[in-house]
Amino acid sequence: MTPTAEPTLTQAVLDSFAGCPGDRLRTVMSSLVRHLHAFASEVKLSEEEWFAGIRFLTEVGQTCDDKRQEFILLSDTLGLSMLVTALNNERPPGCTEATVFGPFFVEKAPEVANGADIAQGAQGEPCYVSGHVRSLDGSPIANAQIDVWQSDEAGFYDVQYAELDQHQARARLHSRADGSFDFRSILAVPYQIPNDGPVGKMLANLARHAWRPAHLHFMIVAPGYERLITHVFRSDGPYLDSDAVFGVRPTLVADWLRHEAGVAPDGTRSDKPFYTLDYAFVLNPASPAA
């Protein structure tokens, strides 16, 4: 007979996992059930609240399609994504820290050479980005594969425009022999995460905003090193203290310098003011087993 009072009911559920052939699955599910039941008991979840939760999760699932992942957004806005990132990316001091991946990465971004304009028509103030990829001991990492992606000045990524038939403000390039790289793009600006779905309603009910501070996404891959997925944030913008997805780390905030119209870093003449960013990425050598 199955007793129903917690903790006996909880134990009955844990006992039902006894035959699970996968040790890890049993461990994960047991912890999940213990915390799920402890949550419901702690707040004495009402039947109406339980059903509101069922309806909410159903709507989150039904908002997902091949262009939108509302469950990742939910995970992001509850800090779970950043927590999982932190748990799985502990690195020695001096290495560039990781942050959330986000939903707007694309597998096959256009390959470009150093110096290219990756905006490809995306609207925004000109921004010249330079950087280095180094190992923890300071040695340059040549030929590192660098994916970069960002929103335009309206706050949207290329993949959010249904009518767009090419990538914009997104590219893949490689570091030179001395570890350096550079490209031209547009200035990163704050934007709101998609808030027209159930997660947006949740944020509104919690009186939370949906803004992310201005940032540029990077994914850097080099043989012999751990993959780095991170952002560089603008030090001069709002929301650094209240990122809707809790992704800001102090070490990832950098100064983006504003320059009046004149000669740009690539030697051309800019008739508008422009910005520059320079940032050094430090990769962690992969463990010998990896």
Place this chain on the structure above:
Amino acid sequence: MTPTAEPTLTQAVLDSFAGCPGDRLRTVMSSLVRHLHAFASEVKLSEEEWFAGIRFLTEVGQTCDDKRQEFILLSDTLGLSMLVTALNNERPPGCTEATVFGPFFVEKAPEVANGADIAQGAQGEPCYVSGHVRSLDGSPIANAQIDVWQSDEAGFYDVQYAELDQHQARARLHSRADGSFDFRSILAVPYQIPNDGPVGKMLANLARHAWRPAHLHFMIVAPGYERLITHVFRSDGPYLDSDAVFGVRPTLVADWLRHEAGVAPDGTRSDKPFYTLDYAFVLNPASPAA
């Protein structure tokens, strides 16, 4: 700046609820986030496991439609539904205990008189059910509204048959002046919960079966009393110790008696063996405030 290591990250998420105007929402969400983060940290959830979870929840949401609620099934199979039922239906000893509602209730079941055959063509061995509805002090409750529903011998409820244009094995009746009621139906049998979706896959991965022990659903409503949602289970069947949804309570298990062909309780002659069930339901008076 938002720190990322638990517990500082967890605290940052809790702090983001500070402006929430609803005290109860803030309490529930804070507890949820604390337990969600504690779960991920306790098992050191990997990024692959996190993404498998995202995909699973998305599939659960997308399996829901107007006839199927896979998130309720998930809640049921993790014991959450029964826990919420138990948390919200604490009653004095002597009252009939509650159990899970299940997904197969229908708002407008056919109204029938006492003695009616509610099977309406559903296949199964004949079963005659009689009962009483009483208050905690033993006094009869007249005119209580009794909803009853069950599966057929194949293990399906009427609403699971897409082609069926009438209700079967489901009815609403009322108790007589002395609190008694009776109807004819079919014998309840064990059945599997829908297991062709993501929850079925989860159960298979956990090496759990999807069976529920044989039971009859009841919802009883009477003015001045707390609503009772419960089952009566067959004492002679399998799965009482391993109900896939953890709904069995010892007090809800009753003997369903088998009789050889002959005179049935309604005075007619049954040329097949038949079953009888007699069960007394005891309602809890509603609190004066209710």
